[in-house]
Amino acid sequence: MRCPHCGAAVGGDRKFCGDCGTALPWPCNACGSENPADKRFCGDCGAARGAVSDAPAVPAAASMPERRLMTVMFIDLVGSTALGERLDPEDLRKVITDFHDLTSGLITSFNGFVARYMGDGALVYFGYPQAHETDAERAVRAGLAIVDAVSRLNTLAGPPGTLSVRVGIDSGLVVVGDQIGFGSSREAAVVGDVPNLAARLQTAADPGAVVISEATRLLVGNLFEYRAVELHNLKGRRDVERARVVLRESAIESRYEALRSGHLPLVGRIEELDLLLRRWDQAKAGEGRVILLSGEAGIGKSRLIAALEQRVGTLAGPPLHYICSPHHLDTPLYPVIRQIERSAGFQRGEPPPSKWTKLANSFAGASPEDQAVLADLLSVPCPASDGLKDVPPQRRKAMTFAAIIRHIDDVAAQLPLLCLLEDMHWADPTTAELIDLLIESIKQLPVLLVVTARPEIRPAWAARPHVTVQPLSGLDNRHAAALIKQVAGGRDLPSDVIDRIIAHADCVPLFIEELTNTVLQKKRADPGNNTEPSSPQSLLSADMVPRSLHSSLMARLDQLPTGKEVAQIGAVIGREFSFEMMQALTRLPARRLELALAELLQAGIIVSYGTSPSATYTFKHALVQDAAYASLLRERRRAIHLRIAEELEQDQAEEPAEPHLIAWHFAEAGAADKSIHYYRQAAIRATGRSALAEMVSHLRNALAQIAQLPESPDRYRQELNLQLKLGSALIDHRGSGSEEVRATFERARELCLALDEVNLLPRVYDGLVLNYHFTHSEPQKIVRYTGEIINVCERTNDAQALLMARRAGALANLLLGRFEAAREDMQRIVDMYQLDRDGPHAGMSTRDPKVSTCTLLGICLTILGFPDTGAAASLAGVDHAKTLNHPISLNLGLRRACVQGMLLRDSGRVLTLSQELATLREAYETYKGSWEGTLFHDWAQNHERPVAAHLEGMLALLRRLDGTKNWALLPFYMTCAAELKGLSGDAASATALLQRASELSSATGSQWCDAEILRLKGCFTPDRDEASRLFRASLKTAREQGARLWELRTAVNLAELLRDQGDCAGARDVLKPSYDWFIEGWSTEDLTTARSLLKELE
Known part of the structure; x- marks a missing residue:
């Protein structure tokens, strides 16, 4: 309160x-x-x-054990054993008491907590019970101060220099808060590796040294100067081997420079930078201006003024840079003192006379009185110092202010001046008073003063006419994504991971940078399965709050005595929670809960919508939610998750509106059975909404929970059912050629065989054989699996298994170019098909067998030389699909009907079908439908009238299909693209496409398109003899396969070649038998072309 x-x-x-x-x-x-x-x-x-x-009261913030990032310090008084041998016990007691008093005072001044004194040493916590934004830095500063103070301590042990200490510091995740011991020995125990490592670092340190771990150094950056130290007794741990001795505070003037490694280009701040530059132009004209850049930590204030400095460059004198410090809030005019010391060039340990000389030179244009006042401010003795001894403090302060302002006037008189005051929220009161005077004094000077501060700072001078207040908000999504790519430095991150980082960081630049680095580190440490990209959920979890942000986030929570636990419970509920749910979980009286929530609202932790008891609350930043969540011990988390799940289950008893949410809470509570039940419900709901990504996610989550159950036949049956559902969903979501599809159905096959669930094997073979291996164009594997399916038929005498065997055989024959055998298989399948038994709602196939078979039969018949019958079969498959109310079967039917249209070179029909496919895709997106639909449209447009953009789009899609091993129809698509490329005059590109098509055929054993590949190679070779050889090889292949369409096309090309060579009789002899064979399709482009050529040859 x-x-x-x-x-x-x-x-x-x-x-x-x-x-x-x-x-x-x-x-x-x-x-x-x-x-x-x-x-x-x-x-x-x-x-x-x-x-x-x-009702249970909300406990105090530090009353329960928590997980948190802490910095732990071990201090040891060197040589205490020897002191005990030479000092009287009472004298030794006095020495140790003096040592304890000294260290305790210094530790407290840096907001540390002495957990325990151990005779001649101490165990110290930074970050508990109250976290601070700079805990690791405070620990290092405290360590340096203790080393220095102890060395100057005058005790019964001897004069200054007699005593020395060793200090070891480490930072990391611990569990803290369990009370151990009794009475005066009672303390909050810290569990984890951090205290052990800090103790070992202290043991290995030299007297008078502060040794820190790499984890601590990463948190304090370049705020200090270091020396590498070789710790021989701690070999084997990389983090320890990179330990460092802290020498002193670094000379880097800016905290931003010291804590941020490297500079990224400024992103998304064009308007703000333009405003700064406009104010700079006004200041140069003699109209002094002030800008207050206001924004929360990490929003980019320091980065923006760094960009301003770069743009101003040589147009001004050296900027006056004042930087406030969180560790010097009680040091009057600390930012001014440090600025003067830097500009004068003071060095550590420099004797006072030398400092005075430098100061006098730096302020050569100032009056002797001003020089003396500034020397007094810096505690530098000067000849005129005695004259200030009797000046009252208030008068001396006024003289100091006047001297500083006159100096700024003098500098601005030479060149326009840029003044920068960073982090005013850490300004000491005297500096704040000076700034108020300075702002008024520069109104008529060529000075731009830029002040940065956090939003809670609202100075009275902000309302003055020459002051502009510029709040900084988060980046927009476009610039946030650009920043992520800059941080990644060329390393690829999937778009869904980028989206999750943006949402998680709430577009705050610092959060974006740190989260991106955290994700990249995790990817390097655990590259995972290379076959599929890492999921954003696996790369970003609530426990992955970047260490560089953890202390500042927890500090905001620790300041709330009553609101902290409410925030922790809210974090378990989610980013958003209701007053009603919070009251049900905490069982607090409404008034007490309102007070706790008001505390969170006032601190900017949450924002509210509506009024209680119907109010809802949202964490302002996802990372604050994550920090609150991560601070809870797993046991406590599970208990809260269970309460939430039970409340949601009770509220949504009839028909859960959010089954996935109930499932997630049960999963986090460790209740796997209930979690699986609700994830299944969520998957069913997603199916009804055609939400493929969500359905896949729910099924994966359910399978993850299956693994938590004890091994039993029932567990494996549940897993089998989920694997089959997941495999079917993945075919639509990731594509039938996805490695996830293969792995899922192979696992399902293992389970079927282990459980002797042979009647479910046809569902497995549908996914594994008819989808995955057919997509990969692997006829030999299909033949092998066909034998397995036949064995199932023999064991079960199951009609569905027989149908599946026929379908597998038909696909193998089609890929191998055995068109007549494939046609016979397909016709039998159509004859065998029964809607009730074999249709999509029977659940045995991902696509309706009749739709799939009719459209493939149409392709097969067309190649065999029956184009009209083939077209009728394809359209019969599409018409049947339209009666089923099964979008994915219709999608498949339309795609394969497009292929049949491309075979006939009927661009009008393909265009119409592709438009139908596009309309369907708007309502029901599938992986292949989105790719091939565009490909068909581009081919049809290009065939009607060549358009470079359409052709390039088609080629890009072919490359994508090739990269994902969607190879079944790819050679044919490549021949179509090659033909168009060749007709446009690009024979080289056409030849390259055909070469890749040949490679695919050879690699996979698929031969169904070989004749067409050979024909087109002949069309685009400039060597007539080679062309003739290729045409004749194509004719031979087509005749062996019974591919009358391929034969006719090749016969036309060979006849044209012979005609051009003057052999019209030979040309007619080649073409006429092929043409005369046909009994239908007279209006098709191929037969029309052949008929015209025959007339010409008569």
Whole structure:
């Protein structure tokens, strides 16, 4: 709570404000109402002050064990054993007490917590019980201060220099909060490797040294100077082998420069930079301007002013850069002192006379009085110092302010001046007073003052006419994605991972950078399965709060004595939670819960919509939610998840609106059975909405929960059912050629054989054989599996298994170019088909067998020389699909009907069918439908009238199909593209396409398109003899396969070649037998062309 008089934060158990002494109101434990300090009973419910409510109270922030990032320090007094041997015990006690008092005071000044004194040493925590934004830095600064102070300590052990200490520091994730010991020995224990490593680093350190681990160094960046140290007794651990001795604070002037490694180009701040440059132009003209850049930590304030400095460059004198520090809030004018020291060139350990000389040179144009005042500010003795001894403090401050402002006037008189004041939220009161005066004084000077601060800073001077307040918000999604790509530095991140980083970082630049680096580190550490990209869920989880952000996020929560646990429970619910759900989980009285939520609202942790009890709340930043979630121990998380799942289950008992949410909470609670049940329901709902990605995700999650169940036949049957559903969904979502499809159905096959579930094997073979291996154009594997399916038929006498065997045989024959055998198989399948038994709703096939077979039969008949019958078969398959209300079967039918149209070179028909496919795709997206639909459209447009863009789009799609091993129809598509390329005059590209088609045929053993490949190679070779050889090889192949369409086309090309060579009789002898064979298809392009050529040859 906060004091109503002065606003200071006060612990919930305090009766008076520690800052102003005001008596504090007390909250009623029974109803939560706030009561005046002098009342003994609650004015709302009559309960006595201090009465205990039946509802559990929200515990204090540090009352329960937590997971958190901490920095742990071990301090050891060197040579204490020798001291004990030479000192009287009372004297030794006094020495150690002095040592403890000294270290305790310094540690407290840096917000550390002494967990335990161990005789001559101490164990110290930074980040517990209260986290701070700069815990690791505070620990290092405290370590350096302790080393220095102990070395100057005058004790009974001897003069300064007698005592020294060793300090070891490590940072990392720990569990803290369990109380151990009794009475005065009671302490909060820290469990984890961090204290052990800190102790080992301290042991290995030299006297007077502070040794830090690599984990700590990564958190403090280049704020300090280091020396590598060889720790021989700690070999074998890479993090320890990179330990460093901290020498001193670094000379880098900017925290931004020190903590950020490398500079990325400025992204998404064009408008803000333009504003700064416009104000700079006004300042150069003598109209002093001030800009306050306001924004939360990490929003990009320092990066923006760095960009301004680069743009201003030599157009101004050296900028005056004032940087406030969180560690010097009580040091008057600290930013000014540091700026003067840097500009004068002071060095560490430099003698005072040398400093005075440098200061006098730096302020050569100043009056002796101003020089003396500034020397006094920097504690540098000078000849005129004695004259200031009797000046009252208030007068001396006024003289100091005047000297600083006059110096800025003098500098601006030479060249326009850029002044930068960073992090004003950390300004000491005296600096804030100076800035107020400076802003007024520069109105008529060529000075631009840019101040950066966090949103809670609202100075009174912001309303002055020459001041502009520029709030900085997050980047838009486009610029956020650009920043991610810059951080990734050319390393590829999938688009869904980029989207998740953007959503998780809420477009805050620092969050984006750190999350991206965290993802990249995880990918390097665990590259995973190379066959499929890592999922965004696996790369970004609630436990992956970047270490560089963890302390600042937890610091915001630790400042909330009553709101912290509500935030933790809310984090388990999700990014958004309702008042109603929170009250059901906490069982707090409405008033007490409102107070806790108000605390979170005031701190900017959450935002609210509506009013209680119907209000909903959202975490302002996903990373704050993650930090709150990650701080909970797993056991506590599971308990909260279980409560949430049970509440949701009760609220949605009839028909769950969000079964996936209930499933997730049960999964996190460890209730696998219930989680699987609800994930199945979620998958069913996704099926009805044609939400393929969601369906796949729910099924994968259910399978992950299956693995948590004890091994049993029932578990494996559940897994088998889920694997079959997942495989079917993956065919549509990832494509039938996906390696996930293969792995899923192979696992299902293993389970079928292990459980002797032979009647489910046809479903497995549908996915594994008819989809995956057919897509990969692997006829020999299909033949092998056909034998397995026949064995199933013999064991079960199952009609569906027989149908499946026929389908597998037909596909193998088609790929091998055995068109007549394939036609016979396909006709038998059509004759055998029964809708009730074999249709899609029977669940045995991913696509309707009749639709699939009729459209393939149409392709087969067309190649065999029956184009009209083939077209009728294809359209019969499409018409049948339209009666089924089964979009994926219709999608397949339309695609294969397009292939049959391409075989006939009927661009009008293909265009119409591809438009139908596009319309269907709007309502039901499938993997191949989205690719091949565009390909068919581009081919039809190009065939009608060549358009370079359409042809290039078609080629890009072919490359994509090739890259994903969608090879069954790819050689044919390549021949179509090659023909168009050749007709456009690009014979080289046509030849390259045909060469790749030949390679695919050879590699896969698929021969169905060989005759057409040979024919087109002959068309585009400039050597007539080679062309004749290729044409005759094509004729031979086509006749062996019974491919009358391929034969006719080749006969036309060979006849044209012979005609051009003057052999018209030979040309007629080649063409006429092929043409005379046909009994239909007279209006097709191929027969029309052949007929015209025969007339010409008569």
